[in-house]
Amino acid sequence: MGKGEIYYAVIVDREGTIIAFPDTTFVSERVNIKSLAIIEQTLAHKKNSTRFRFLETDYIGGGAVVESTGWPVVVFQSVEEAFFVVRRTRYFILLSIVVAAAVAFIISRLSIRRVVNPLSQLVKNARKIAGGDYSVTMRMESYLEINELAEDFSRMAKAIKNREEELKRAQTFLDSIIENIPNMVFVKDARTLKFVSFNKAGEELLGFPRVSMIGKTDYDFHPPEEAEIIISRNMETLEKGSLLDIPEEKINTKSRGERILHTKKIPIFGEDNRPTYLLGISEDITDYKRMEGELLNMRKLESIGVLAGGIAHDFNNILTVILGNIELAGILMERENKIQVATIIERLKEAAKAALRAKDLTLQLLTFSRGGAPVKRLASIVEILKETTSFVLSGSNVRCEFNIPEDLFFVEVDEGQMSQVFNNIVINADQSMPDGGVLKISVENVVAEVGDKAGLLEINNVTANDRPFESGKYLKISISDQGTGVPEEDIARIFDPYFTTKQRGNGLGLATAFSIIKRHNGQISVKSNIGLGSTFIIYLPAAEGELPLEKRLETQDIQMKGRVLVMDDEEAVRNVLTDMLESMGYEVEGSGNGAEAVKLFSDASKLDRRFDIVIMDLTIPGGMGGKEAVKILLEMDPEVKVIVSSGYSNDPVMAEYKKYGFSGVISKPFKVADLSKMLTEAAG
Ligand SMILES: Nc1ncnc2c1ncn2[C@@H]1O[C@H](COP(=O)(O)OP(=O)(O)OP(=O)(O)O)[C@@H](O)[C@H]1O
Ligand SMILES: [Mg+2]
Incomplete structure (x- = not known):
C-alpha cells in the first residue's frame, strides 16, 4: 500500500499480501491486509466505494481484480482529504447562511425602523383623526415613498379638518336659524313618531325643556284625545307623502293654556325613498284669531x-x-x-x-254708528262714574262702595259714551243681584311696560281683549258685583252684540261698552266666578294736562245777551231751539239750510246787526250743511262763534270740530242746561 499526494494505490495478491505499494517497507515485510473491508469488497468483486480504518486513519476508496492474476488493485484516499472540498463548501454555505441571516436581521431592524414604525405611526394618527383629533404631526424619517405617503396623509388630515370645520360652521348657521325661527319647529322619527328635535319656540310653546321632550311622543304632552288627532294627522302626512296644511289646530299647553296653531307637516325622505322623518312647523295664531273675532264683532x-x-x-x-x-x-x-x-x-x-x-x-x-270718533274731552272719570252709578242704583237694594284714591290720572273721553259704558255695566251688575248686595267700584293708576299683559291684567279667567298694552299710563277701573256670575260657556260671548241670557234683554249693553272702550283705545275684560260674582275691568289711556275748572251754570238764573243764528232743516227743531235760546235772553233768527244762513249772516253784518253765535246742523239733506257753511262764515267774520249740532253723524267732524273751524259741539237732543253750558264755553 502506497501513499500518494492525494491518492494511494495498492496491489495485493489473492491472499491479501501487499505486492506493490509506494511505501516499500509494506512490500518487503509482506504485510497482509486481506482483513481490510476494501480488500474484502474488491475480492468479492463489489464495485462500490468502501470506507475503512487503517492505522488510526479513516480512508475511502474502491478497487478491481486484475483478470489475469486475480490480484486486487485498490485505490483510496484519506476521508479527510477526500471530503475536504465538501466540508469546505459546507463551511462556506453555513457561513453564508449566518452572514445572510445577520444581514437579514439588520435589514429587518432597519426596515422596522424606517418602514414599520412610520406606518404604525400613520395608523395611530389615522385613529386620532377618526377620533376628531387633528393635532397630529406627520414628519418622519423613512423611505421616500413612505415620506410622500405621510405628507399625503397630512394633507388629507388638514383637508378633513377644514371640511369638518366648514361643516360645523354650516351646521351652526343652520341650527341658529332653526333655533331662532319664531314658530315651533319639530322633527319626529317617521317610524316611531317620537320627537327627535325641537327649537326654542317649541320649548316655549309647549312649556317643557327640550331634553325632556326628545324621545317622547305626543301622548306625553297632550291629553289623549288631542294626541290621537295629532298622531292621525302625522300618519296622514306620511301616507300621502306630501305637505299637510292644518290651518287651525287647537292644543292645550302646560304654561299657556289653549292655543290655536297653524301647522304644516312635511315628510322627509331617506335614501330608500321612504319617509324617515316628519318635519313640523307650527305658528301660534291665537292672538290673530282673537283679533279676527274682535274684527268680526x-x-x-x-x-x-x-x-x-x-x-x-x-x-x-x-x-x-x-x-x-x-x-x-x-x-x-x-x-x-x-x-x-x-x-x-x-x-x-x-x-x-x-x-x-x-x-x-x-x-x-x-255708539255703533259714530264711525269710531268719540267726542273726547278731558274729564274726571270719577265724576262720571259716581253720577251714573247713583242714577242707576237709585231705588235698588244694591249698595255701592267706592275705593277711589286722590291724584288719579285724567282721561280724555266722550263723557256721554263713557257714562253709557258704566251705565250698562252697573245695570247688569244690579240685575245680577236681584236680592241686593254690594257693588264695589275702584279706580287706580297703573303704568304699563312695553308688551305688558299679564302684569297689568291680573285676569286669569276669560278676557275680551287681552292684547299687549302699549307702554304708558293707564287708569284702571274695576267694577265688582256679588251676583250670579257668568257661566264658563258664555263668558267669551257676552261682548257679542245680541248675546243675552235675559228674557227682555237686547244683548247690546256690553257690545256697546266694548265698542266705546275700544274707540277710546282702552281695554275691557271680565273675570267671573259662578255664584260669587263678576268683575269688569276697564283700562283707559291717561291724558296729559289739567282738568278745566267746572263752569256749572244754573241756566234759569243767567240771562244772556246777543244775537244767535240757528240753522236746521227741521222746522220743529228750529222752533224749539229758538224758543230755548230766547228764554235764555238771546235774540234768535232761523234758517233751513246753509246757503240761506250764509245770506242771512251776510245781510245782518251789512246792516250792522251782526250775529255773535251761529248754531248749525252738520248735514242738510240736499243742501249746504254746517261743514261747508262754517268756512264761508269764518271768511266773512273770523270772530264769529259757530257751534255744530247733530243728532247722528258718521262724520269725523263731530269729534274734531275745532279742526273744521267750529267753536263747540252739541249733540241732539239737548236740554236748556246743555245748551247754556255750551254757549258759555264757546263764548269764553
Ligand atoms: N254682572 C253680570 N253678572 C252676570 N252676568 C252678566 C253680567 N253682565 C253681563 N252678564 C251676562 O252677559 C249678557 C250680555 O250682557 P249685555 O249687557 O250685553 O246684554 P243684556 O244685559 O242681556 O241686554 P241689554 O242690551 O239690555 O243690556 C247678559 O245677558 C248676561 O248673561
Ligand atoms: Mg245689559
Whole structure:
C-alpha cells in the first residue's frame, strides 16, 4: 500500500499480501491486509466505494481484480482529504447562511425602523383623526415613498379638518336659524313618531325643556284625545307623502293654556325613498284669531250701526222737539206762577224723564254708528262714574262702595259714551243681584311696560281683549258685583252684540261698552266666578294736562245777551231751539239750510246787526250743511262763534270740530242746561 499526494494505490495478491505499494517497507515485510473491508469488497468483486480504518486513519476508496492474476488493485484516499472540498463548501454555505441571516436581521431592524414604525405611526394618527383629533404631526424619517405617503396623509388630515370645520360652521348657521325661527319647529322619527328635535319656540310653546321632550311622543304632552288627532294627522302626512296644511289646530299647553296653531307637516325622505322623518312647523295664531273675532264683532257692530244711525237720527230730532217743548212749558209755567202749575210741572217732568230714557236708547244705538270718533274731552272719570252709578242704583237694594284714591290720572273721553259704558255695566251688575248686595267700584293708576299683559291684567279667567298694552299710563277701573256670575260657556260671548241670557234683554249693553272702550283705545275684560260674582275691568289711556275748572251754570238764573243764528232743516227743531235760546235772553233768527244762513249772516253784518253765535246742523239733506257753511262764515267774520249740532253723524267732524273751524259741539237732543253750558264755553 502506497501513499500518494492525494491518492494511494495498492496491489495485493489473492491472499491479501501487499505486492506493490509506494511505501516499500509494506512490500518487503509482506504485510497482509486481506482483513481490510476494501480488500474484502474488491475480492468479492463489489464495485462500490468502501470506507475503512487503517492505522488510526479513516480512508475511502474502491478497487478491481486484475483478470489475469486475480490480484486486487485498490485505490483510496484519506476521508479527510477526500471530503475536504465538501466540508469546505459546507463551511462556506453555513457561513453564508449566518452572514445572510445577520444581514437579514439588520435589514429587518432597519426596515422596522424606517418602514414599520412610520406606518404604525400613520395608523395611530389615522385613529386620532377618526377620533376628531387633528393635532397630529406627520414628519418622519423613512423611505421616500413612505415620506410622500405621510405628507399625503397630512394633507388629507388638514383637508378633513377644514371640511369638518366648514361643516360645523354650516351646521351652526343652520341650527341658529332653526333655533331662532319664531314658530315651533319639530322633527319626529317617521317610524316611531317620537320627537327627535325641537327649537326654542317649541320649548316655549309647549312649556317643557327640550331634553325632556326628545324621545317622547305626543301622548306625553297632550291629553289623549288631542294626541290621537295629532298622531292621525302625522300618519296622514306620511301616507300621502306630501305637505299637510292644518290651518287651525287647537292644543292645550302646560304654561299657556289653549292655543290655536297653524301647522304644516312635511315628510322627509331617506335614501330608500321612504319617509324617515316628519318635519313640523307650527305658528301660534291665537292672538290673530282673537283679533279676527274682535274684527268680526266690529263688523257686526258696523252693520247694526247703519240701521241704528238711521233710526237714531230721526228719533233724536223728535226727542229734541219733545224735550225742548216740555222744558219750555215748564219754564213758562214757572214764570206765570199759576195755580196747579206744580202738578203740571210734575207731569211734564215725568214726560221729560221718559224722553230722557229714549235719549239713552238712541245714544246706545248711536255708539255703533259714530264711525269710531268719540267726542273726547278731558274729564274726571270719577265724576262720571259716581253720577251714573247713583242714577242707576237709585231705588235698588244694591249698595255701592267706592275705593277711589286722590291724584288719579285724567282721561280724555266722550263723557256721554263713557257714562253709557258704566251705565250698562252697573245695570247688569244690579240685575245680577236681584236680592241686593254690594257693588264695589275702584279706580287706580297703573303704568304699563312695553308688551305688558299679564302684569297689568291680573285676569286669569276669560278676557275680551287681552292684547299687549302699549307702554304708558293707564287708569284702571274695576267694577265688582256679588251676583250670579257668568257661566264658563258664555263668558267669551257676552261682548257679542245680541248675546243675552235675559228674557227682555237686547244683548247690546256690553257690545256697546266694548265698542266705546275700544274707540277710546282702552281695554275691557271680565273675570267671573259662578255664584260669587263678576268683575269688569276697564283700562283707559291717561291724558296729559289739567282738568278745566267746572263752569256749572244754573241756566234759569243767567240771562244772556246777543244775537244767535240757528240753522236746521227741521222746522220743529228750529222752533224749539229758538224758543230755548230766547228764554235764555238771546235774540234768535232761523234758517233751513246753509246757503240761506250764509245770506242771512251776510245781510245782518251789512246792516250792522251782526250775529255773535251761529248754531248749525252738520248735514242738510240736499243742501249746504254746517261743514261747508262754517268756512264761508269764518271768511266773512273770523270772530264769529259757530257751534255744530247733530243728532247722528258718521262724520269725523263731530269729534274734531275745532279742526273744521267750529267753536263747540252739541249733540241732539239737548236740554236748556246743555245748551247754556255750551254757549258759555264757546263764548269764553
Ligand atoms: N254682572 C253680570 N253678572 C252676570 N252676568 C252678566 C253680567 N253682565 C253681563 N252678564 C251676562 O252677559 C249678557 C250680555 O250682557 P249685555 O249687557 O250685553 O246684554 P243684556 O244685559 O242681556 O241686554 P241689554 O242690551 O239690555 O243690556 C247678559 O245677558 C248676561 O248673561
Ligand atoms: Mg245689559
